[in-house]
Amino acid sequence: MKAWIAFWSILLKDMRAYYLKPPNVSWGLIFPLAWTGMFFVKSGSGVESVRDLLPGVVTLSVLFGATSLLAVTVTFEKKGRSFDRLLLAPIPLDVLMLAKTMGAILFGVANAFVPILLGAMLTDLSSVNWFTLVSGVVLIAVSSTFLGLFIAVSVSEVFEAQTFSNFFRFPMIFLCGLFFPIERLPQFLRPLSYILPPTYGTDILRASMSRPSSLPLALNFLALGLFCVALFGGSLLNVRRRWIA
């Protein structure tokens, strides 16, 4: 069995069929763009603040883009029973779920470059460590996608997936140091920051833009990698428990 044929086919089908679905456009594109615009306009300190804001805005765009897509590609298909067709095909479950998530990872990465391109128009980004930034963006996209997958396989309806996603996404905006440093959060909230993946992703992006970061770079990468493994493993377990029970 040539699993890569199925992998590639699922990825292309999802990209063609779902990238422009209304929930993705609203939550994945319009909402982060609106936030980006709002922060750039209301920051009050002119274009100099762009590099301070960019890590948070990029993380936000990736987070919302990647998680929104999963609610459609997984929950929508499960609801319509076309996902059963994939589960009944002779494809290993991990390959299948990677194929279903790859479209969202790419969507998240593409989303990241919307604010980066906007930022490049407003300020000089020549000192950015692009390798670190791109690596960070990819890891944020992977961890956000797997968070979206974990949510998508835990619910039955698309609206539930979106609502449940917001239950995580909105607190992350404030808890993960996207726009307010974690150090300024009340002491009792800080532990929450460190159990949420975007905290580490934003810190990587901040370091890539020569901005002060809270944790060592290697620790940030390690933490995000562990989140990816845990969320993907948890999602596979959930699929086996709920859908192949």
Add this chain to the structure above:
Amino acid sequence: MTAEGESAIDVHGLAKRFGDVQAVAGVDFQVSKGELFGFLGPNGAGKTTTINMLTGLARPDAGTIRIAGIDCSKHPKAAQHLMGIVPDESNLYPELTGFANLSFCGSLYGMSKHDREARARELLDRFGLNEAANRKFAGYSRGMKRKLTIAAGIIHSPPILFLDEPTTGIDVAAARQIRQLVAGLNAGGTTVFLTTHYIEEAERLCRRIAFIVKGRIVRADTVENLMRQTGGQHAMDFTVSKDAVRLCAEIVAQFPGLQCRAPADGSIRIESSEPVRVGPLVRLMEDRGAEVSEARKIRPSLEEVFVAITGIEAGTMRQEKEKKMGGNA
């Protein structure tokens, strides 16, 4: 492929419980290679749970399943490669065209682009869907959706096909066409495992049938044997030119082992626990001046057999399913 001499499907002691409900309770059956096997039962009998376990969408609590000799608990993906699965709902992708749906389904079985596109064209032609090939699946009629879903199930030419309610909720013409397609697939060597609420459909298509009620198989046999075992009574219908009621009384008087009714003018029904001898009866009726224009042996229908075995009215079962599927067939 299926090894020589092995069953296509071999199930032993299959059981599945959901909370307090024992959905399937120790089911055993075998389906031979090339057989068209019917699996009948009312809603909630355990049919879908059984199919889900056979196809790998549910894990059994107990029992073994072998598909073409492959142990499904150990090698579920290898077994899935040999199966084509047509669920009771047409679950293809609404935003893809008919052709794209078939090609996509082929890719799930590792078929190359060239092979799956050639096969998709062949199936669209065979199922009479050529003109709709480039239309989105969402715009198909219910019958067309059903046909394309069956085509998707056989895109990889599987030796074993699971068909769950293939004709429920579609019009008579489309249902007839699908039945012909299924019979054609079976004639071509495909083993077919069919569940249906239309008992006459099972009677027409299947060689063997299993009745499942409350998670247990209550009877599994050839259609012929099921009818023979359940009927018990032998019946003949005669068409006579006159005096059917009077002739009935004379027959009962002359042949004490027979029961006789005249349900309509010119018609006589004879029933007996022994085979009915036609000659003496015809002679008697002709001696009494009646002309016998037809004598016909009456076989019980599979529907009557189903009712006798399960105690469930087949019509009720059919209506329940059609209501659930929103169908009108």
